[in-house]
Amino acid sequence: MVSDELDALQARFPACETLAYADLTTGMILVTNSNTPLERNALNRLCAEASAVLGAATAPSLGNSAAESAVVSGQDGVRLFVRAPFLPNDVLLCVGTAGLDLAAFAPEAQACLQRISEDG
Amino acid sequence: MIDEGTIARKLATLGSEKPVFRDGARVISNGILPSPINAILDEIDNTILRRKLTFRVGASFMSFIVAGRRLLSLVAASDDLAEANPPVGAALSHEETEAFEAVGAALTLLVREDHPVLVESTPSDEGGTRSDIGISVDRLADLLEVVPSAPIKPMQIFVEACEGFYTACLFWSDGLWVGHAEDDNVLAELRKVADDQWERFRGAYGKSGQSLDAPRLFMLERALGEAGSVAGTWAQGEFALFVYDPSNLADIHAIWRKIFTT
Incomplete structure (x- = not known):
């Protein structure tokens, strides 16, 4: 199940507090990890943020290619948005604290999304 | 006469983002911005009523009694700053050259690494009276060759x-x-x-x-x-x-x- 995949990834990286599988076409969060601290409004805003940052697969927000992933960093922590390689509107939204080890986490998030996306 | 550096400091304070706390102390510099020594000077400059200010950088610390934008006395310092011979327990004055320079040297030592600077501000009746000459923030800035109004980019x-x-x-x-x-x-x-x-x-x-x-x-x-x-x-x-x-x-x-x- 998708939620099991998200929970397992979150258990390996506790500094990532929220993992959400979303569809950018509809702007909807489909599944989250079971202990996310974010409520519905915050999740909707997260999805809108990912949509603004990544842009549409055919109309990238920045650059001339659909970005494979995007990192957004600020005082409030770090967010990683990962696109599924073959279904570019399927994305994994990850919200972490400043302590999240991006170099270690990003490949695992990509692998997790690929498994979810292929199963779906 | 209104000093441009003072205005710059006030504007910086008013325009600053909401404070960040760590272990009960307020973070006043991330180790780079604002520069640690400027952050400490700003904190002293913004202290009108009598307070005990403890500046912490990692395990190092210095505790001053501050009032009227002046350092009245140094009440404690961590052992690693002893080489600067800080005048712990003494009333401070810019006219006491040796003690004045020792305070400057200890502050320089305190911020030697580009680590975050934290401050704890508490009420205190410890040493120093408001009538003491103390060390004004401007005198300290001159000693440390700090330009408070220097634009940060x-x-x-x-x-x-x-x-x-x-x-x-x-x-x-x-x-x-x-x-x-x-x-x-x-x-x-x-x-x-x-x-x-x-x-x-x-x-x-x-x-x-x-x-x-x-x-x-x-x-x-x-x-x-x-x-x-x-x-x-x-x-x-x-x-x-x-x-x-x-x-x-x-x-x-x-x-x-x-x-x-x-």
């Missing part, structure tokens, strides 16, 4: 610190994009991003319910395909755009967080 610091991690860079300065790159073709690609996409990107980001005022860093993996990834950042009305190799993501991200977050 965090984006420029960031761009310079990232040199070696990007292949092309554009920096928004005085209404123009200024850029450099080893490969003119890559720079041309980045200019297209700056001219055609950057403002639209910022607009879309703002409409998504996010702040356009708080400093932000965006790193888009392979946004220029084989030419590389694109990073964009804003802070205090300044912008920078990079093209970088994906392997340098963690380095650029770490530098940005060091400069722009506490």
Whole structure:
């Protein structure tokens, strides 16, 4: 199940507090990890943020290619948005604290999304 | 006469973002911005009523009684600052040259590493009276050769610190994009991003319910395909755009967080 995949990834990286599988076409969060601290409004805003940052697969927000992933960093922590390689509107939204080890986490998030996306 | 440095300090205080606390103490510098010594001077300068201010950098600390924007006495200092011979327990005065300079040397030692500076401010009846001469913040700034009104340019610091991690860079300065790159073709690609996409990107980001005022860093993996990834950042009305190799993501991200977050 998708939620099991998200929970397992979150258990390996506790500094990532929220993992959400979303569809950018509809702007909807489909599944989250079971202990996310974010409520519905915050999740909707997260999805809108990912949509603004990544842009549409055919109309990238920045650059001339659909970005494979995007990192957004600020005082409030770090967010990683990962696109599924073959279904570019399927994305994994990850919200972490400043302590999240991006170099270690990003490949695992990509692998997790690929498994979810292929199963779906 | 109103001193420009004083005005700059007040404006900086009024315009600062909401305070960040760590272990019960307020973070006044992330180790780079504002510069640790400036942050300490600002804190003293903003203390009118009698308080005990304890400045902490890692395990090192100095505790002063402060009132009327002056250091009245040094009540405690960590052992690692002993080599500066700080006058712990003594009433302070800029006329006591040896003690005055020892306080300056100890403060310099306190901020020798670019680590975050924290302050605890508590009421206190400990040593020093308001009638003591004390050491004014201006005297201390002169001793430490600090220019309180020196403009801080965090984006420029960031761009310079990232040199070696990007292949092309554009920096928004005085209404123009200024850029450099080893490969003119890559720079041309980045200019297209700056001219055609950057403002639209910022607009879309703002409409998504996010702040356009708080400093932000965006790193888009392979946004220029084989030419590389694109990073964009804003802070205090300044912008920078990079093209970088994906392997340098963690380095650029770490530098940005060091400069722009506490």
